[in-house]
Amino acid sequence: MNILWDFDGTLFNTYPAYTKLFQEAVPNATQEEVFKQLKVSFSHTFKYFELGEEMQNQIRKKARELKPKELFPFPAVEEVLKQADLNVIMTHKEREDVWNILKFHKLDHYFIDMVAGDDGYPRKPDPASYKYLHEKHHIDLAIGDRELDILPAKQLGIKTCLFQNRTSGADYYLDDYHDFGSVVRLHD
Template identity: 50%
Template sequence: MNILWDFDGTLFDTYPGYTKILSHVLGDSVDKQEIYEKLKISYSHALEYYNISPAQEEEINHLRKQLLPKDSKPFEHVEEILKFANKNVIMTHKHRKGVLAILEYYGWSKYFVEIVTIDDGFPRKPNAAAYIHLHSKHKIDLAIGDRELDLLPAKELGIATCIFQGQSKVADYHLRDYSEFFTIDFTSEKVKS
């Protein structure tokens, strides 16, 4: 099975760090759970929702650069799936330097045959261009993401979709925890490898 992964909130639990940063910039009057939920929609959605000023965005970017790879923990059991897959690829809006720093910290670079980041110039999700690129090279069987935004391009290409820790009508499969992965019957027409 060849799997296309989202990064933030799918492979690594990066949202708590981002929530802490946004909370720091916005102040204690804004509920942290609400910030987390807005970030789960998308980073740009959260910035727009809170009407972040250019000065605040500069502060956020400064604080994000101070996050260390150890601040982004991998989700439990995800490494078992990475080992199981024939091929793993990543498509993320995160910058390559940050992705590689985290992967190398955990020794996970070896699991990925290709990583597409915002630095590669593809349009942002839900545009399917990066997925088309990865699918044409690696024949993707399954796309895993934590947001519907991650699944829409795969769905457009007829690739099976799996949402992690969320709900979506676009998803063919739902996982609350990666320990459930091996209990799912992927032998359907959607996932053949």
């Protein structure tokens, strides 16, 4: 099975660190409120909290300055990576940041390709980056934590899996990577 992965909130549990950054900027916001908005998108969260361009730039800068040791892969995600025939990533995060995090956690060797935020492709849900990866690697499954992550795959006829999200429209739903084999049959 060839899997296309989202990065933030899917491979790595980056939301606790991002939530903290937003709470520093909006001290009266609750952790739950920030998390709920981040599950839509960073841009949505900026709009929701009415953060100006200067504050947005500060938060983005601080997010890029997070150290790989501050960001953690989800439990058992490596087991799923091992089971796949190949893994690719499509993320809005900058390529260098993604590779640094993957290398630090010794997961970089599981990925053969990536489209990153600084590669010039339109942002999700535009399907251009997914189409590129699908044509090159014949993707069987796209895994993401937000509806935004599965919409491009659905447009291309690729099976989808939402991680820790029950928004309707996915082919599979997964709350814990330990359950991957029982939820998504490898080699259907």
